[in-house]
Amino acid sequence: MxxxxxxxxxxxxxxxxxYGLRVNTRKISCEEFESICPFPIKKIPWVPNGYFYPSEVRPSLHPYYRAGLYYLQxxxxxxxxxxxxxxxxxxxxxxxxxxxxxxxxxxxxxxxxxxxxxxxxxxxxxxxxxxxxxxxxxxxxxxxxxxxxxxxxxxxxxxxxxxxxxxxxxxxxxxxxxxxxxxxxxxxxxxxxxxxxxxxxxxxxxxxxxxxxxxxxxxxxxxxxxxxxxxxxxxxxxxxxxxxxxxxxxxxxxxxxxxxxxxxxxxxxxxxxxxxxxxxxxxxxxxEGEPNSLVPIKKKPQIDKGSRKLLETFFQDLGLSWDFQRVEVRNDKVYLLPPVEQANLRGIHFLRNGLYLGDLKKNRFEPSQPLALALKGKSIPSLRLSPEDDRLHKYLRGETLIVAPGETQKSKGWQLVCADEYPLGWGKLVGQTLKNKYPAGWRL
Structure with a gap:
């Protein structure tokens, strides 16, 4: 040959x-990533958002990896x-x-x-x-x-x-x-x-x-x-x-x-x-041929008034709103469906349809890890910690954190924990103690 x-x-x-990594441009631009990247990188000429990195570097150990800012490939x-x-x-x-x-x-x-x-x-x-x-x-x-x-x-x-x-x-x-x-x-x-x-x-x-x-x-x-x-x-x-x-x-x-x-x-x-x-x-x-357009979702809301009220209260507290026409509740788990009509999916094996938002429990809603990672930390009340802050690594290990007065925009309740402004997961603030809600299966 x-x-x-x-x-x-x-x-x-x-x-x-x-060795290479690819930047998640939905969360951060290449220019922004280049300015904050804590290790040496060099552009891959044929991949717009791809970078080489040295073999001795371990990018998977940095909190930015846990925030989904890049994929190792x-x-x-x-x-x-x-x-x-x-x-x-x-x-x-x-x-x-x-x-x-x-x-x-x-x-x-x-x-x-x-x-x-x-x-x-x-x-x-x-x-x-x-x-x-x-x-x-x-x-x-x-x-x-x-x-x-x-x-x-x-x-x-x-x-x-x-x-x-x-x-x-x-x-x-x-x-x-x-x-x-x-x-x-x-x-x-x-x-x-x-x-x-x-x-x-x-x-x-x-x-x-x-x-x-x-x-x-x-x-x-x-x-x-x-x-x-x-x-x-x-x-x-x-x-x-x-x-x-x-x-x-x-x-x-x-x-x-x-x-x-x-x-x-x-x-x-x-x-x-x-x-x-x-x-x-x-x-x-x-x-050959001409492509068709997708049909926007027409699904009617499958959520009762009480559950919807819990969800509205939670998201309003974060300054967010959702298209409830796309929200579906299955076995007390809440999902945001993709925005297009799909065929009858009965009989197909699937793990996820849309974004898993969280769980409805007695008189409360508990947000999910996928929801945290889908949010933008800039616009949501959060606890923003520097990657050099030892508490960030404690959080990723599942440990409880102590929060100083004024470090969070909200004085109690659910907090989005971020590496700088990039979400990692949830915590729940009680007094000056942040109860860790980072899932066990995701921890360091």
Whole structure:
């Protein structure tokens, strides 16, 4: 495949892998992040909100990570979500979404409008996916744990944009993870190729006319890359390839590695000896036709007057208001549904539909952790602590805090605890004591 370049490719595996993070631009701009970032970073040229950081740094230990200001992701792996042009208000599907690196960026691009359906066939991986979306403050989400083919019954030609980061043999990640190399075999790659063909055909059935489908893998194998795109083009004459952005180091797809279709040159392969990242493959496809508009939600409120009063009182106390047409109560748990109409979802396995707001208990409402992370600390009564304040780390460990008079805008009750102005979770102030409400499963 590489010919004279193979020696340079092989030599790249002697170099240290690259480390990257992607800024959550729904919570903070890149410029603001650069001004407050407590460790060295350097821009990733081909990802607008991506940064390299040194291997000795541990960004996951900083409170800003717990506030959802960034996601840790290998630089090349940021490329698919960066290259899929998502517009706020669209319906977007991430079909194989766990652990959430690409889904969190798609949610960021939607800016709380439209809907993101994020699916993973594994229940445990889907839970990790949901956790990361909640950490990023995503509200317009529908997180499913379903067989992809079954999803076509619920979402026929529903999505404006689909990302299919397909399960693959992982050749592009051998430098990052030795176990992938140990597990590799020709037979595994051939079997995955069959699965990928099923997945891309399934995804195409859920793509709206005029919609875009981005297919990606982290492998070099033509059987999992060009051959998959060739297969789809031969199966569906209403799909065609679209050129991807051209960045220095991106390599074109090779028609000779499939069926000689010259259109395959519009695919992109990332090689580790040409760019500061691991291996990846991308292809962007468009379905012929004109896209449809989503229907705004028409659901009638499913909440009794007493519960609504509790919710209104809580949110008014924070200076907030909610669209109660989108609020739904199920088993005393309160959710804010995505702002668009969905099909009849009876029978589909899902973990979350919308934003989990909290729980109704006897004569009170207790807010949730996902709600805290979806809020903007600037405009809400809160306890704002510097990342250097030892109390912030105590809070993340689940400990009770002592608050000095005047440190909070409210003298009692629920407080949003923030790292600077970025929400981390809830506490409840009684006198000068802040009772810690940071969930046990989230603690350091």
């Amino acid at each position: 590489l010919g004279e370049e193979y020696e340079a490719f092989q030599k790249s595996y002697e170099e240290e892998r690259q 290998e630089p090349s792996a940021m490329t698919p979500a960066a290259c899929l042009p998502v517009t706020p208000g669209e319906a977007v599907l991430d079909l194989c979404a766990a652990p959430g690196g690409k889904a969190t960026e798609l949610a960021t691009k939607l800016a709380g409008q439209g809907i993101l359906v994020a699916n993973d066939i594994s229940a445990s991986r889907a839970r990790a996916l949901l956790r990361n979306l909640e950490l990023f403050g995503a509200s317009n989400i529908f997180v499913t744990n379903e067989i992809p083919e079954k999803m076509t019954r619920y979402f026929p030609e529903f999505f404006h944009k689909i990302l299919l980061d397909a399960p693959c043999s992982g050749e592009g990640m051998f430098r990052k993870d030795d176990s992938l190399a140990a597990d590799w075999s020709v037979e595994k790659s051939e079997n995955l190729s069959k699965l990928q063909k099923e997945l891309i055909l399934t995804a195409s059935k859920m793509l709206m006319p005029g919609g875009l489908l981005l297919y990606s893998t982290c492998t070099f194998a033509p059987a999992e890359d060009e051959e998959i795109i060739s297969f789809l083009l031969n199966q569906r004459n209403d799909m065609h390839l679209v050129s991807l952005p051209d960045y220095p180091g991106f390599s074109s797809g090779v028609p000779e590695w499939a069926d000689q279709n010259p259109e395959l040159a519009k695919c992109v392969r990332i090689w580790p000896h040409k760019m500061n990242g691991e291996g990846h493959f991308l292809a962007l496809l468009k379905k």
